[in-house]
Amino acid sequence: MTMSSTRKLLEWIRSNAADGNMGGLATDLLRAALVNTAQWGGGWEELLGLLGELPADQRERLAGALAEGYPTVGKRSEPRNHVLTMLAAISHGLPEYPLADERATQLAELGRQNTIWYATRLDAVAEAELAAGRTLDPAVVAAFRRSGTDAYRHGVFADLLKKITEPVLNVGEEWAEQAMRDASTPDGQALLTHLLTATTSKPSARWEGKAATLVEALGAEQVRAHAVAWLALAGRPRTFRLAGQAYGADVNELYDPYNANALRGLAWLVSLLPPHPDTARALGALVETSLKKVTGIGPRNPKVANAGVIALSRVDGEAALAELARLATRVTYKATAKLIDGFLEAKAAALGLSREEIEELAVPSYGLTGVGQARHELGETTALLEVRGARAVLGWRNASGKAVKSVPTAVRRDHAEELKELKAAVKDIDKMLSAQTERLDRQFLARRTWAYDTWRERYLDHPLVGTLARRLLWTVDGTPAGFADGELRTLTDDPVTSGAEVTLWHPVDREPAEVVAWRDWLERHGITQPFKQAHREVYLLTDAERATGTYSNRFAAHYVRQHQFNSLAAVRGWRNKLRLCVDDEAPPATRELPRWGLRAEYWITGDGEYGEDTTESGSYLRLRTDQVRFYPLDAPENSAHCYGGEYRMWLGPDEDPVEPLPLTEIPPLVLSEVLRDVDLFVGVASVGNDPTWQDGGPGGRFQEYWTSYGFGDLTETAQTRRALLDRLIPRLAIADRCTLEGRFLHVKGERHTYKIHLGSGNILMSPNDQYLCIVPKSAATAPQAGYLPFEGDRMLAVILSKAMLLADDLRITDPTILSQL
Template sequence: MNTADELSHEGRSALMRAAAELDTQYDVDGLIRIADRELAEGRELPGLFVAVIRRSQLTLWNGASRLGALVRRIPGPVLNPGEAWSDQALKELDGLGEDWHRLLAHAATATATRPTAKWEEAGRTLIGAVGADAARERLLSWLPLVGRPRTHPLHLAYEGSYANAAFDAYNANALRGITWLLSFLPARAESARVLGALVETALRKVPGLGPVNPKVANAGVNALARLDGEAALAELARLATRVTYKGTLKLLNTALDARAEAMGLSREEIEELAVPAYGLTEVGRAHHRLGDATALVVVHGAKAQLSWRNAAGKEVKSVPAAVKRDHAEELKELKAAVKDIDKMLSAQSERMDRQFLARRTWSYDTWRERYLDHPLIGTLARRLLWTVDGTTVGFADGALRTLTDDPVTGGGDVGLWHPVGDEPARIVAWRDWLERHGITQPFKQAHREVYLLTDAERATGTYSNRFAAHILRQHQFHSLAAVRGWRNKLRLCVDDEAPPATRELPQWGLRAEYWIEGEGEDYGVDTTESGSYLRLRTDQVRFYPIGAPENWAHCYGGEYRMWLPDDTARVDPIPLAEIPPLVLSEVLRDVDLFVGVASVGNDPTWQDGGPEGRFREYWTSYGFGELSQSAETRRTLLERLIPRLAVADRCTLEGRFLHVKGERHTYKIHLGSGNILMTPNDQYLCIVPKSNPSSPQPGYLPYEGDRMLAVILSKAMMLADDTKITDPTILSQL
């Protein structure tokens, strides 16, 4: 670009087109020369060229000092083109007045954590100029487009750039400003809904980068915290169960704690009261009359279904034309509510699954109001088992009932039942009771794995090696640990230390630790491009008092040592025999889940043992070895499910495997990993499951959420009819 002064306008245009293809332009002087010459000749700079100038100003180390003055002189466009949402906004702005341009230009100046009083005053004035309702309508129509693929993909200026996966840096500031502007408007359910979705979009993980844009996510949370009303509180509570990024989760917790304090409630109570009914008028059901038609919303399991009946009461397959014509807004809100129900059901199921260690109890009347009879939560609560004054009960045939189906109509204290405190015979009896009443639990409760102290753990005393020596995919483990309430630090292949993965249990005064270390030392093979380990090696599980100093170890391994501030005495781990059985069981269940989901032994493509074959022995021992507690639970369930399958006569359970007799071979599917061996020589068969395997319908299932069960069943159904397999990758192995 050094010849800009000597080039004609056509030559400069060619250079501008070339520059516009880049995410960042390092030739700052060239950018300035071209822009100065074009502006001096009275020409408007192309929007995509302006975009690269702005991105360079924001991302280069000397961008602010070298390009700041030029950026301030450029009259527009008000947003950088190249993203779906900004393109739509720029298109609509062509038909709007200058007040709209001023509003978005103001939004683009949102570079702080929160709006200052001066920024807010100016924003409110600009909203007044365009009208509050118009501002809300337009802003909310653009935000759902955020996160879609770039409309103008960029050539990356350097290897490792994530510009095509991330938000445009200039537009990201505008997004922050838009969230602030929405928080100045009167609260509406749609505003809360769209802001919540934006938070999730901005935290979407990009391999090698991490969350797309935490600053935009944090702005969305701050905007929700400023909004009054049930809808905003519901979004904050929902996001608190879904978000794992520490900075944003901290903001969510702060916002919820502030709401709780303002209302004189506990954090647990505010989370319970934050769940809306979403228009449901009874547990899991609602009728909405729209003209002569009736919309019926019914919750089935983890999903809400919307169906329609015409004026005669006859069910119709699609939305009646009169509803689309005369009730467009009500229809839009109804469809949005159905989507909200699905999101909230998932979030609340996860929240309740983590309640076993909360030691939470309710008065009977409060519990019925917030759980059993709540229009939404009731669809989950009525599929769980509870204790009323120490008596275990479930909900069936319109009433709470004991194991002998005697109705329970009142009581004092209510708690969530856990099998660790019950006799094995009664646990089995409750499983039979659930099946007899056709109840599918939202997560494992009656079939929940119970981890009791073993002789080996009594011998080691203060630590458990039950889940040591596993190789886990680090990023999958990290995400799952955060969902389960554990705190963890990604291990980088650098000279650094980190504490173990920890879960604090304040109700018990305990802290659980899972000791892990980075695996490998070959940069780029054992690490991502950014240097984080791809895999971890696991070690002990320990317990300490919650206030004890943390242990630390080098990221690539070595002995854990307790970091002791001055004058602080060393704190010994607590003997496992002193850990309450419920706590031990739930912590070890979490760790079993981490291993079961994140182990490389579950990867069917790792027959060669991964890099240089280093993990072949581990992959074989895990992929075909002894079953974990969760796999044993799966085996017990399959004993009841197999006879109901259409291919039952071809399936038998033997030890660790489900044997499936096909026409070409007999296959052995491991009940822990889902890996397959086939006759005659136990030859390995690699079948990579779909991301969301479609499992067969064996009839009744006692609980939801076991993905490996779905994988095993889908493989069994396919292999039992192996002459109909058409996938060339599979056929080449048969």
């Protein structure tokens, strides 16, 4: 309804009211309810006010006429809402309220809505329900509260929300519903109410004082046990789903915005309680859960994540510091990562240590008494906790020393708490192993050196880090060494028992013969490295890069999935900004290298048009890649328009342009590691390795690129994979059916001979190189192939899985594959 028609309706109300024609007025109102699309504008408030000011006898007749005509508006919610809202204004103070049951039914439908459009003024209907002595359904209360958290709606619903005090928290989230069940006493309800007041960035002394008083009334241990249990439920699927979206995102993936304040308060609360390992675990999990990416939004709720970080920083003890150090390697959201870094830097300064030393000292042993192992006696049963590769494993032996597969009944019955702690330790170790693997992989560019004794304590002999460090290669006073048979040993297996200075070994400054020899050494000793080191790709300057001088085009002209690229970049320590299809500029993907005084840039731009090539929120689905450049660390930043255009350097009033550095001046280690990151971004995120894109993607635009990438020359990563397969294939059960030729692994099946590309994993089959689409599982693992020299190459697992499948192609049952054969 337009503003002019609203004014006309107001005039009709006044005219009909003056004539006492309530039937005609009701007809007009019912017609307005049908044609209105909820955009009443300012006239809606005036209309409701005018109806409520009519004399009581007129309002009573008008209410009856509206109730009689109510069925004529049909079954659509919107017209019914309008009629009920007008009835609420008309019937206020009248002894009879027509359509009370219909009002209750219509309100109940709101409980499955995320928010309520403020212009409908359905709060008037809810107020009428309360005035009639009936309570609102908790789900309806939650919908109004969520609506009230919006700055545009808060004022409209303020009066109603003041009258609603129960339930304390919004229903629909498992953690909140459990909290209300556990805290059902007056003291418990008071605590939950206090949690809702956590609306600032950090707790005030007054907030903490009141929280301490409430905790004292309930008992600190009881509060801790309940609070940790509630935190563990945060982020679980909703107990009932809501309709609607928020900025293009599924609202069911988000925290309830009303309850989110209570989650912040809950994090602050546990930091006031006596330290406990469960507290640190719960807070660390809350941070990660709150930063989980939601399509169209980004992190689920950074404010809650930041509250978790602040709480961890205030908890004393090794466990909390360990969680902060672990999160420092995992968190990529800039504001939260900065907060974590600030706390770790402050802790380091307070102890007179470097940031790196704090991260080393923060790694707990998790009860491991030796490197990667622990033994716990639980009655007549022995629990064996052991780190195997990237995972912790819990095993059991009975009184006679015989291994048993499952947890013995006596342990479950008599040692429940010890069992719970052991299972928690397994999860903690798995998470910390992942974090420490990533931290160690970044050490190549950190230029770290260690005193020998310090290094042995913090790395080689550390109960947890030692499980990784003993699978890596190091240099002791310039001599390369690896750990085998209980000793640190040289390439000739001579023991290394002392030294002065230790560094992490890297192949870039080693002779090829030495690199190959160390690969043989690792294989001879059966050592699987936690990431590529001896087999690490080395990226040396090419003639083309010497010709361009200041930039590398080695990874230019690729099309990559933007969100996957962005996530990978963040994990590898790069700073990047999502490109939106808007009139805006952004800097390139950037990795700062303060130890070297350098900044690496990877130039990228958004690709496509709004709609087909963007998400609903307007972010590009794909990027086009361009040059890699290096600048001094303090050089002004480059930027370019998000949807194309030349990069240019933005200069301040007193700044001069800075030229990119010649690639010949970049230390070989830095060049190699930066280009390796970029190779990873392209290798994982390129649309060319998507097996479902054989048609070239949207409009076939990417057909030429997909073909050239999916079956083209091998990158350094793929060449490393080829060299490994050359050694690995003879050990496979299908060795007689496999051969390596150029860029492909050839697999002879009964139906066809197949060619699997070693870079993309894409497949061609005889007799005419017809494309075969096999979509790998999201968590592909390599089939049993004996020894593997390193972990983490998912594409290797995909290629081996496809090879095993195709070598026995007569046993394939998947109809989508059979239809292509």
